[in-house]
Amino acid sequence: MARHIYSCPLRWSDMDAFGHVNNVVFLRYLEEARIDFMFRLAPGDGSPSFSGGSVVARHEIDYVRPLVHRHAPVTIESWVTKITAASLTISYEVKDPEQVYVRASTVVVPYDLAEARPRRITAEEKLFLQEYLDQEPAVV
Numbered sequence: 001m002a003r004h005i006y007s008c009p010l011r012w013s014d015m016d017a018f019g020h021v022n023n024v025v026f027l028r029y030l031e032e033a034r035i036d037f038m039f040r041l042a043p044g045d046g047s048p049s050f051s052g053g054s055v056v057a058r059h060e061i062d063y064v065r066p067l068v069h070r071h072a073p074v075t076i077e078s079w080v081t082k083i084t085a086a087s088l089t090i091s092y093e094v095k096d097p098e099q100v101y102v103r104a105s106t107v108v109v110p111y112d113l114a115e116a117r118p119r120r121i122t123a124e125e126k127l128f129l130q131e132y133l134d135q136e137p138a139v140v
Contacts, residue, residue, distance in 0.1 A: 001134040004078040006033040008094075010069050020066035026102050027059065030092055033076040034106060037090070037132075049125045050110070055118075057087065058107040067094070067101040074101065080132045081105065086120050088129055 008029050016022040038050045067074065075095055082089035087109045094102040112119040121129070 001079065002132050004033070004037040004132060006036050006076040006078065007073040008032055008076050009073045010067075010071075012069060015069050018066075020068050021101075023061075023063060026061060026063070026094065026104070029074070029076060029094060030059075030061075030104055030106060033078050033092060034090055034108070037078050038108075049122060049128065052119070053111040053113040054108050055111045056106055057109050059104065060106075061102060061104040063102055064100050078132070079134050080129045081135055083121065083126060083129050083133065086110065086118055088121065091134075 010021065014021045014025045038054070077093045077095065078090055080088055081091045087107055089105055089107050091105045092103070093100050094104070109118045110121055110125070111117070
Protein backbone atom coordinates (compact mmCIF):
# COMPACT_ATOMS: atom_id res chain seq x y z
CA MET A 1 0.00 0.00 0.00
CA ALA A 2 1.31 3.39 -0.97
CA ARG A 3 0.84 6.59 0.98
CA HIS A 4 0.65 10.04 -0.50
CA ILE A 5 3.19 12.37 1.14
CA TYR A 6 2.52 16.11 1.24
CA SER A 7 4.90 18.66 2.74
CA CYS A 8 2.76 21.41 4.26
CA PRO A 9 4.29 24.76 5.21
CA LEU A 10 3.18 26.41 8.43
CA ARG A 11 2.11 30.03 8.31
CA TRP A 12 2.46 32.57 11.09
CA SER A 13 -1.28 33.26 10.82
CA ASP A 14 -2.03 29.58 11.56
CA MET A 15 -1.33 30.10 15.26
CA ASP A 16 -3.97 30.91 17.82
CA ALA A 17 -3.71 32.96 21.03
CA PHE A 18 -2.10 30.01 22.81
CA GLY A 19 0.84 29.87 20.40
CA HIS A 20 -0.01 26.64 18.58
CA VAL A 21 -1.69 25.83 15.28
CA ASN A 22 -5.43 26.39 15.66
CA ASN A 23 -7.66 23.33 15.45
CA VAL A 24 -9.59 24.74 12.47
CA VAL A 25 -6.37 25.29 10.52
CA PHE A 26 -5.76 21.54 10.51
CA LEU A 27 -8.83 21.21 8.25
CA ARG A 28 -7.08 23.49 5.77
CA TYR A 29 -3.93 21.36 5.99
CA LEU A 30 -5.97 18.22 5.31
CA GLU A 31 -7.67 19.95 2.39
CA GLU A 32 -4.31 20.90 0.86
CA ALA A 33 -3.08 17.30 1.13
CA ARG A 34 -6.36 15.88 -0.20
CA ILE A 35 -6.44 18.21 -3.21
CA ASP A 36 -2.80 17.41 -3.98
CA PHE A 37 -3.60 13.69 -3.76
CA MET A 38 -6.86 13.63 -5.73
CA PHE A 39 -6.20 16.20 -8.44
CA ARG A 40 -2.48 16.53 -9.03
CA LEU A 41 -1.93 12.79 -8.85
CA ALA A 42 -5.08 11.79 -10.75
CA PRO A 43 -4.37 9.03 -13.27
CA GLY A 44 -3.67 9.55 -16.94
CA ASP A 45 -2.39 12.52 -18.86
CA GLY A 46 -5.37 14.81 -19.36
CA SER A 47 -7.64 12.42 -17.47
CA PRO A 48 -10.92 13.93 -16.23
CA SER A 49 -10.70 11.85 -13.04
CA PHE A 50 -11.69 13.79 -9.95
CA SER A 51 -11.83 17.04 -11.93
CA GLY A 52 -15.65 17.13 -12.09
CA GLY A 53 -15.95 18.03 -8.44
CA SER A 54 -16.28 16.42 -5.07
CA VAL A 55 -17.83 17.28 -1.73
CA VAL A 56 -16.81 16.47 1.82
CA ALA A 57 -19.47 14.46 3.61
CA ARG A 58 -17.66 13.96 6.93
CA HIS A 59 -14.50 14.81 8.86
CA GLU A 60 -13.13 13.09 11.96
CA ILE A 61 -10.09 14.56 13.69
CA ASP A 62 -8.13 13.38 16.71
CA TYR A 63 -5.76 16.04 18.02
CA VAL A 64 -2.83 14.11 19.48
CA ARG A 65 -0.50 16.95 20.50
CA PRO A 66 -0.06 20.68 19.88
CA LEU A 67 1.90 21.88 16.87
CA VAL A 68 3.75 25.16 17.30
CA HIS A 69 4.87 27.42 14.49
CA ARG A 70 8.28 26.77 12.97
CA HIS A 71 9.96 27.27 9.60
CA ALA A 72 10.10 23.58 8.69
CA PRO A 73 7.00 22.12 7.02
CA VAL A 74 4.96 19.34 8.57
CA THR A 75 4.40 16.06 6.71
CA ILE A 76 0.89 14.88 5.91
CA GLU A 77 0.55 11.23 4.94
CA SER A 78 -2.71 10.28 3.21
CA TRP A 79 -4.15 6.94 2.19
CA VAL A 80 -7.52 5.43 1.32
CA THR A 81 -9.30 3.31 3.93
CA LYS A 82 -12.62 2.70 2.16
CA ILE A 83 -13.98 2.78 -1.38
CA THR A 84 -17.70 2.40 -2.11
CA ALA A 85 -19.62 2.90 -5.33
CA ALA A 86 -20.11 6.61 -4.63
CA SER A 87 -17.69 7.63 -1.87
CA LEU A 88 -14.20 7.16 -0.51
CA THR A 89 -12.61 7.64 2.86
CA ILE A 90 -9.16 9.18 3.13
CA SER A 91 -7.15 8.85 6.34
CA TYR A 92 -4.32 11.16 7.34
CA GLU A 93 -1.50 11.62 9.79
CA VAL A 94 -0.04 15.08 10.30
CA LYS A 95 3.41 14.39 11.64
CA ASP A 96 7.15 14.69 11.91
CA PRO A 97 9.51 11.70 11.99
CA GLU A 98 9.38 11.76 15.81
CA GLN A 99 5.71 12.44 16.54
CA VAL A 100 2.14 12.59 15.29
CA TYR A 101 0.11 15.76 15.84
CA VAL A 102 -3.20 14.79 14.23
CA ARG A 103 -4.93 11.66 12.96
CA ALA A 104 -7.97 12.26 10.80
CA SER A 105 -10.28 10.93 8.13
CA THR A 106 -12.53 12.47 5.49
CA VAL A 107 -15.41 10.93 3.57
CA VAL A 108 -15.40 12.37 0.04
CA VAL A 109 -18.27 12.06 -2.44
CA PRO A 110 -17.57 12.60 -6.15
CA TYR A 111 -19.93 15.24 -7.47
CA ASP A 112 -21.23 16.07 -10.94
CA LEU A 113 -21.23 19.88 -11.02
CA ALA A 114 -23.20 20.09 -14.27
CA GLU A 115 -25.98 17.85 -12.91
CA ALA A 116 -25.70 19.22 -9.35
CA ARG A 117 -25.73 15.77 -7.77
CA PRO A 118 -23.41 13.08 -6.43
CA ARG A 119 -21.99 10.59 -8.91
CA ARG A 120 -20.38 7.17 -8.85
CA ILE A 121 -16.63 6.60 -8.73
CA THR A 122 -15.35 5.73 -12.21
CA ALA A 123 -13.35 2.59 -12.96
CA GLU A 124 -10.25 4.72 -13.62
CA GLU A 125 -10.64 6.53 -10.29
CA LYS A 126 -11.15 3.25 -8.43
CA LEU A 127 -8.01 1.77 -9.98
CA PHE A 128 -6.01 4.82 -8.87
CA LEU A 129 -7.49 4.77 -5.35
CA GLN A 130 -6.80 1.06 -4.87
CA GLU A 131 -3.05 1.77 -5.07
CA TYR A 132 -3.46 3.72 -1.81
CA LEU A 133 -5.95 1.38 -0.13
CA ASP A 134 -5.24 0.22 3.41
CA GLN A 135 -8.45 -0.73 5.16
CA GLU A 136 -6.97 -0.22 8.60
CA PRO A 137 -7.33 3.42 9.69
CA ALA A 138 -4.62 5.07 11.75
CA VAL A 139 -4.60 3.97 15.39
CA VAL A 140 -5.18 6.77 17.87
